[in-house]
Amino acid sequence: MGNVVITGIGMVTPLGNSPKGILEGILNNESAVIEPEFETSEFDCSLCAAVSNFDPEQYFPDNKSLRLMNRDAQMAVVAAHLAMEDANVNSDITYPAEDIALYGSTGVAGMSIEEITRIIQYAACEDGTLNLENFGKIALKRVRPVLSFRILANMPICFVSIFQNIKGPNAVYTPWEGNGAQAIATGVQAINRGEVPLALVGGCDVKTRELSFINLQQLGIFDSWNRYGTGCIPGEGAAFLVLEDEEAAVKRGKRAYARISNYKLGSIGGKATLSDVIHSIVSGLEINASLKVIAAGDGDINIQENEEQAFKRSGLKLEQILKPKSHIGNLFAAAAAVQVGLGAELADRSSENQQVMTNCFGHGSEQGSFILETI
Numbered sequence: 001m002g003n004v005v006i007t008g009i010g011m012v013t014p015l016g017n018s019p020k021g022i023l024e025g026i027l028n029n030e031s032a033v034i035e036p037e038f039e040t041s042e043f044d045c046s047l048c049a050a051v052s053n054f055d056p057e058q059y060f061p062d063n064k065s066l067r068l069m070n071r072d073a074q075m076a077v078v079a080a081h082l083a084m085e086d087a088n089v090n091s092d093i094t095y096p097a098e099d100i101a102l103y104g105s106t107g108v109a110g111m112s113i114e115e116i117t118r119i120i121q122y123a124a125c126e127d128g129t130l131n132l133e134n135f136g137k138i139a140l141k142r143v144r145p146v147l148s149f150r151i152l153a154n155m156p157i158c159f160v161s162i163f164q165n166i167k168g169p170n171a172v173y174t175p176w177e178g179n180g181a182q183a184i185a186t187g188v189q190a191i192n193r194g195e196v197p198l199a200l201v202g203g204c205d206v207k208t209r210e211l212s213f214i215n216l217q218q219l220g221i222f223d224s225w226n227r228y229g230t231g232c233i234p235g236e237g238a239a240f241l242v243l244e245d246e247e248a249a250v251k252r253g254k255r256a257y258a259r260i261s262n263y264k265l266g267s268i269g270g271k272a273t274l275s276d277v278i279h280s281i282v283s284g285l286e287i288n289a290s291l292k293v294i295a296a297g298d299g300d301i302n303i304q305e306n307e308e309q310a311f312k313r314s315g316l317k318l319e320q321i322l323k324p325k326s327h328i329g330n331l332f333a334a335a336a337a338v339q340v341g342l343g344a345e346l347a348d349r350s351s352e353n354q355q356v357m358t359n360c361f362g363h364g365s366e367q368g369s370f371i372l373e374t375i
Contacts, residue, residue: 014328044223156238
């Protein structure tokens, strides 16, 4: 593969907005895990990791578009802004807007119950079940049209494109960490094929509200808590990375955090289990003898054990293992960009020829991993 480097990192996480500060917090064993503000007795998980004191107007004063956005979209435009600022990239100045690509991953069920109370109230039968006729004839007429801007999965990435004036190739992926890895890989591919010199990639998600907990409980994401007393801790936030052709970055004098030297994606399906896919990905990457790892384990025993078994089966010599999700929660659709961003920060402060494996394993069918190396 060609030389693709990371020249900008932007984050909004429960442990802060600075990649350097977040990594320091993890190394110092700091945690943003708290109890949710709502009643959790009906859920197997009773913890979350929320972003405190978030104010998008700090970055975009008096911008009326912020009122149209859900919380995940607000976090997305801030994280994207921080990434582009960090990379010193301005659309139509650094590169033409048409030469900047945008690939992002978003979650689902991130709204508050208050925002959809009217839909629930007027679309339900007396026994509480969904009545599609009532939904179409009554409920939709009783909600504000602006709700569509907040409920559609593609809207956060649309707002990012507007705020950053990005007009190049684009795509949206949903809703898990592996889909976020797909968004990053698509950006790498676009640069390698010569389609664009730069791609903004990342994701956003909010999994700290009642609807998210209901969704995660129904999907079995909290099963590990029930079986083992430990498991996934839902979080919220956004993260974006500026990927750039290395030669173009050098030409404009921009120092990179790290080079993406390799990556591999895989899908669970048919006879392929999570264990099979993780082992195939780990063993299929070109790895040096000594390796630092941004691990994907989020407290879920199944994911953690499969990841650790893959390391052993592949005979890897692990110099250092960090588990960001145990400190900042699982940001799901945004988790891959967080993992790779922290991996780039770790590579940037490491010695020459150091490789950092950043794993994007988790819930959902898609899985992935990236190898970053010092420059």
